[in-house]
Amino acid sequence: MIARALIGPGPARDDRRAAYRACLGLSAVTDWDGRGTPSVGLDAQAVVDAGDPSALPPQALTDVAAAGALLVVGAPLEHVLPLRLVYATPDVRAGPLATMVEALGGLGVRTMTKAVVLTDDGHLAPALFRACLALRFLGGPIERLAARRRTLGPAGDGLWAVGRHADGSIAYLEASAAYPAGTGLEIFQALGRDQVLEYDGRTRGNRVWHDGQWRPLPAHRISPYGLFVQWLAAATDPHIAHHNARVAGAVVLYHAVLAAADRPEAMAL
Amino acid sequence: MNRKLRMGAISFEHGHQYGWMRAMLRLPSVELVAISEPDERLRARALAEIHAYDRLAFGHDPDQGDVRVYAEHADLIGATDIEAVSICAANVQHHALTVAAAAADKHVLCEKPLAVSLDEATDMVRACRSAEVQLGLAYPVRHAPAAWEAKQRLAAGELGAIQAMSVTNVLRAATVGWFIDPEKSGGGAIRDHIVHGTDLMRWLSAREVREIYCEADPRMRDIPVEDTGMLIEVFENGVIGTCDPSWNRPLTWPKWGDVTARILCARGVLEIDVTGDYVALTDASSPRPGYAPSPRTRGEGGGEGPAWPPPPPHRHLGFGASMDHYLLQDFAASVLAGRAPCASGRDGWAGVACIEAAYASARTHRFVEVAQFADHVTW
Numbered sequence: 001m002i003a004r005a006l007i008g009p010g011p012a013r014d015d016r017r018a019a020y021r022a023c024l025g026l027s028a029v030t031d032w033d034g035r036g037t038p039s040v041g042l043d044a045q046a047v048v049d050a051g052d053p054s055a056l057p058p059q060a061l062t063d064v065a066a067a068g069a070l071l072v073v074g075a076p077l078e079h080v081l082p083l084r085l086v087y088a089t090p091d092v093r094a095g096p097l098a099t100m101v102e103a104l105g106g107l108g109v110r111t112m113t114k115a116v117v118l119t120d121d122g123h124l125a126p127a128l129f130r131a132c133l134a135l136r137f138l139g140g141p142i143e144r145l146a147a148r149r150r151t152l153g154p155a156g157d158g159l160w161a162v163g164r165h166a167d168g169s170i171a172y173l174e175a176s177a178a179y180p181a182g183t184g185l186e187i188f189q190a191l192g193r194d195q196v197l198e199y200d201g202r203t204r205g206n207r208v209w210h211d212g213q214w215r216p217l218p219a220h221r222i223s224p225y226g227l228f229v230q231w232l233a234a235a236t237d238p239h240i241a242h243h244n245a246r247v248a249g250a251v252v253l254y255h256a257v258l259a260a261a262d263r264p265e266a267m268a269l
Numbered sequence: 270m271n272r273k274l275r276m277g278a279i280s281f282e283h284g285h286q287y288g289w290m291r292a293m294l295r296l297p298s299v300e301l302v303a304i305s306e307p308d309e310r311l312r313a314r315a316l317a318e319i320h321a322y323d324r325l326a327f328g329h330d331p332d333q334g335d336v337r338v339y340a341e342h343a344d345l346i347g348a349t350d351i352e353a354v355s356i357c358a359a360n361v362q363h364h365a366l367t368v369a370a371a372a373a374d375k376h377v378l379c380e381k382p383l384a385v386s387l388d389e390a391t392d393m394v395r396a397c398r399s400a401e402v403q404l405g406l407a408y409p410v411r412h413a414p415a416a417w418e419a420k421q422r423l424a425a426g427e428l429g430a431i432q433a434m435s436v437t438n439v440l441r442a443a444t445v446g447w448f449i450d451p452e453k454s455g456g457g458a459i460r461d462h463i464v465h466g467t468d469l470m471r472w473l474s475a476r477e478v479r480e481i482y483c484e485a486d487p488r489m490r491d492i493p494v495e496d497t498g499m500l501i502e503v504f505e506n507g508v509i510g511t512c513d514p515s516w517n518r519p520l521t522w523p524k525w526g527d528v529t530a531r532i533l534c535a536r537g538v539l540e541i542d543v544t545g546d547y548v549a550l551t552d553a554s555s556p557r558p559g560y561a562p563s564p565r566t567r568g569e570g571g572g573e574g575p576a577w578p579p580p581p582p583h584r585h586l587g588f589g590a591s592m593d594h595y596l597l598q599d600f601a602a603s604v605l606a607g608r609a610p611c612a613s614g615r616d617g618w619a620g621v622a623c624i625e626a627a628y629a630s631a632r633t634h635r636f637v638e639v640a641q642f643a644d645h646v647t648w
């Protein structure tokens with residue numbers, strides 16, 4: 001049972017806050033950067049939504065663990081901690097990735113899968129994890145991977161990986177959070193002999209001109225993150241219920257990309 | 270009156286020669302003197318294109334004596350009234366034809382890739398230098414208006430330094446004939462396609478590729494060469510580029526292929542799609558009964574290839590400028606002015622070096638160092 005939500009730092013903080021408020025009510029949701037005592041209680045009925053857990057101070061994670069609160073993360077943690085942990089997976093519940101996953105059956109023999117997540121918010125870890133989720137859900141397990149990492153400027157790094165899925169098809173991943181404001185994009189592709197599934201966020205047609213740039217209009221009355229929070233609130237033990245092989249595979253892939261980035265050869269997974 | 274470059278078109282094994290020939294026929298700086306093609310069917314098609322141009326340009330059937338036609342390449346190369354040749358043969362013939370043309374004092378515009386080995390590429394560059402003739406490479410993407418504009422903006426520094434690059438040069442799975450015969454092509458999508466994207470990144474960044482990681486093999490079709498691949502390319506300044514050269518789009522894809530680039534700079538992002546200027550066609554009559562593929566839609570390589578479906582009901586009709594036109598215009602201007610073409614033999618050599626590194630990486634699953642021109646080619 002979730003009674004309260006503390007919204008930690010990370011990407012799309014406004015969207016995450018709005019999703020919890022719609023589900024739990026206005027007064028049950030507050031922002032928390034992991035420092036000091038939050039204005040709503042940190043206990044076993046609280047959820048801490050850390051969009052970018054690497055942006056939380058280490059002590060905050062210790063406090064969350066001690067309180068028995070549920071921790072929702074937009075990226076895997078660097079160290080294993082005794083936490084009630086849920087990975088945020090809104091993309092696989094609604095939106096282009098979810099639609100693509102449902103349509104995978106017609107691809108035929110796979111040739112390649114691509115996941116490109118480029119943002120302008122400075123949070124590389126969640127951008128990388130979203131790309132890993134996409135690659136794992138669209139293309140299946142990864143068996144071999146080579147990667148490179150490079151600083152793209154003051155806003156952070158970029159990561160590039162090329163490898164092989166277990167079925168022999170080629171995997172490509174690109175993630176960065178250091179793109180200039182307003183230039184981020186998402187590209188998901190699943191290519192097979194019989195069908196090609198492609199999503200390119202630049203081609204969104206529903207949009208509004210505001211503040212000097214085009215902004216997309218929502219594709220859902222309830223956002224994918226809103227659906228995720230609804231599921232979270234309804235689940236009895238979400239930290240147990242949400243675990244599955246594909247999410248676990250994405251976590252493994254996330255760590256593998258980071259580990260492979262300095263190596264001269266591909267890494268076997 | 271401005272002088273014209275007197276050119277000969279050698280081989281139509283690669284379909285690009287038809288586009289080049291159309292450009293030669295239209296450019297005021299070029300005179301197409303002769304063509305050579307041993308294959309009677311390809312020769313007939315080339316002649317038909319010339320006749321179609323004559324009817325369009327002059328309103329009457331042509332005087333067939335205007336453009337000489339040879340069945341043997343050696344006869345064209347030996348013709349003393351031809352100053353330059355465009356070579357569009359199967360990849361394995363590029364070396365012999367280029368060296369022979371250089372020996373006959375002909376400037377050469379060679380289809381990419383320059384060669385099927387680094388030794389051959391080196392020999393070709395040396396032969397042309399020794400003969401004091403220009404060696405131009407058919408990297409037409411450099412001449413796409415959007416690419417040209419990008420190059421100017423980057424050179425002016427208005428976007429700041431390049432931070433990362435990503436290119437695609439994908440194609441319908443339509444390559445047939447010699448393209449998928451490794452004895453004649455030297456390889457598949459890696460040999461045929463990484464040169465466009467890689468050269469675009471080299472040219473825009475003015476940097477060389479230092480190391481490459483590549484995954485590639487035949488995934489789309491059961492053919493003896495790779496048709497799907499993906500590369501990470503590390504440039505000499507540490508910038509990362511990626512390249513998708515795959516021939517893995519279905520035959521029903523709405524366009525022939527693409528060449529796209531995304532260039533992240535310190536103060537902005539450049540995005541290029543040379544197939545991005547198009548009119549969308551939805552064809553209610555498709556599939557058409559009795560449809561027979563034309564030579565142009567049959568697929569590159571001259572063979573019969575896969576059983577083509579009817580034209581897809583959704584198609585992209587491009588209205589962008591002809592890159593071939595600007596490629597030939599630049600080559601002719603460079604020869605007439607005595608300067609190197611926009612893409613020279615050195616650029617072709619660098620492309621072959623990247624291809625060889627990519628194949629080595631695909632075999633070993635390691636990042637492979639790319640050979641550098643200055644280290645290997647001495648005069």
